[in-house]
Amino acid sequence: MATNGSSEHLLPETTRPSAIINKQQPEFPASRFTFMSLVLWFDQSNFGTALLSWSVFFLLVVIVPLISHFLLVCSDCDFHHRRPYDVIVQLSLSIFAGISFVSLSIWSRKFGMRRFLFLDKLWDVSDKVRIEYEAEIQRSLKRLMIFVLPSLTLEATYRIWWYISGFNQIPYIINPILSHVVACTLQLSSWLYRNSLFIIVCILYKITCHLQTLRLDDFARCFASEITDVRSALGEHQKIRRNLRIVSHRFRRFILLSLILVTATQFMALLTTTRASVAVNIYEVGELALCSLSLVTGVFICLRSATKITHKAQSVTSLAAKWNVCATVDSFDHLDGETPTGSIIESQVSLRGNAIETSDDEEGEGDDDLDNTKIHPIYANTISYQKRQALVTYLENNKAGITVYGFLVDRSWLNTIFGIELALLLWLLNKTIGILA
Structure with missing residues (x-):
């Protein structure tokens, strides 16, 4: 049986780093929230x-x-x-x-x-x-x-x-x-x-x-x-x-x-x-x-x-899945940390430009904003293809x-x-x- 009475605090106080680090539950007066x-x-x-x-x-x-x-x-x-x-x-x-x-x-x-x-x-x-x-x-x-x-x-x-x-x-x-x-x-x-x-x-x-x-x-x-x-x-x-x-x-x-x-x-x-x-x-x-x-x-x-x-x-x-595709196409693993070449950068810009044009041509309803998220360039320290594919497979089978x-x-x-x-x-x-x- 819950022990929280009508005087229980309902929301955490202003975001205090110490509370997050120590995993404490900062408290906030219930009186601030009239609905609660x-x-x-x-x-x-x-x-x-x-x-x-x-x-x-x-x-x-x-x-x-x-x-x-x-x-x-x-x-x-x-x-x-x-x-x-x-x-x-x-x-x-x-x-x-x-x-x-x-x-x-x-x-x-x-x-x-x-x-x-x-x-x-x-x-x-x-x-x-x-x-x-x-x-x-x-x-x-x-x-x-x-x-x-x-x-x-x-x-x-x-x-x-x-x-x-x-x-x-x-x-x-x-x-x-x-x-x-x-x-x-x-x-x-x-x-x-x-x-x-x-x-x-x-x-x-x-x-x-x-x-x-x-x-x-x-x-x-x-x-x-x-x-x-x-x-x-x-x-x-x-x-x-x-x-x-x-x-x-x-x-x-x-x-x-x-x-x-x-x-x-x-x-x-x-x-x-x-x-x-x-x-x-x-x-x-x-x-x-x-x-x-x-x-x-x-x-x-x-x-x-x-x-x-x-x-x-x-x-x-x-x-x-889109993130995995972009990371696979524009992989920099073979560069060993070197600066990306101009042709690869151009292909990344082209990919992002097409995505922006597609999202701008059609009006979204607000629920589809994740589908229109822009994928930024993926650099050398991104996780490997096997890990990316494993993550995508997990998400596909655990919706x-x-x-x-x-x-x-x-x-x-x-x-x-x-x-x-x-x-x-x-x-x-x-x-x-x-x-x-």
Whole structure:
């Protein structure tokens, strides 16, 4: 059980050479990172924080949706204020919030958030990787706001309109104004909490994948210079592969359950909205469409992160092959350390010039930047051909990437899932919002 409490330090301090040399774990105050401070609200490393965390969860994920559905069902209201799809909306949000909360609970108790995000392993990475990873964590709160606030704004607008326009129809307890204000506040808090829970886990997945992407970028830079020790290159690649296996293992249940359940909820929503006896209008199906958009967005955050790092890891193999070709063609082993001849230098310049022209003619999408890495001239002290070929063979037969129970999450996998989920979502939007056109 992790001993790191909510006061645990989360990131290493400024890059201190002594800390790197001594392999200590320099610490950094958690207060600097507002997103990580938010994540620590779900910390369950001791009894007090666990009790508070579970109490808030049951209140906003279980109790409030049940009260909202059964006490505010408003079956006698006009068609603008009825909620025939409320069961699907509440179940979908609560199920995904439950999966996210249980996952966070397990990770917090088993690893602690510092170890879970590999922050205790940053002592052996370069300064560039550490700084960019810190910046990624700092950007996470903004990403959370971008994904959560728009849906909360639309939900708040709908709820406020629903209570104001249906003031005389909506059930209340004792005082209608106070009752409606409290109910609306609790419903919006529940919506925000459940949406945020799911998106937070998706962003945590993105953060862990981003660290491995940074390490792959750093590893790929060695092919743009001289490599004299193949053992160190193999060791670094093995560390990256091991970290990717750890990430895949930790998130595999969450990813698989999210994919299955988001598809199931989309089918359930479609079957409900396509019934001939059900009237479809923006007042009744607006929440359903908004809920579907939120859930599908979270799933694609995870899938895009996994696909990006898998593609990046596979690009290292092609980069190593290009490096081996350039080193073989422009080998200086026969010169015994002498200055390269002009014809060889011209051939190297020609090779690099062709590579630059090729990369400039086509616009990259950002994921292919490793394929366009420029290979610099290889000189006499570069490792021998046998070692280069052994390294390339190793990379070809030990491709890294994110997996889900052994299935590699690559672009073909993403395209298939994207096609299914997008088709379901567009069909649902056409049956709900599109019917108003």
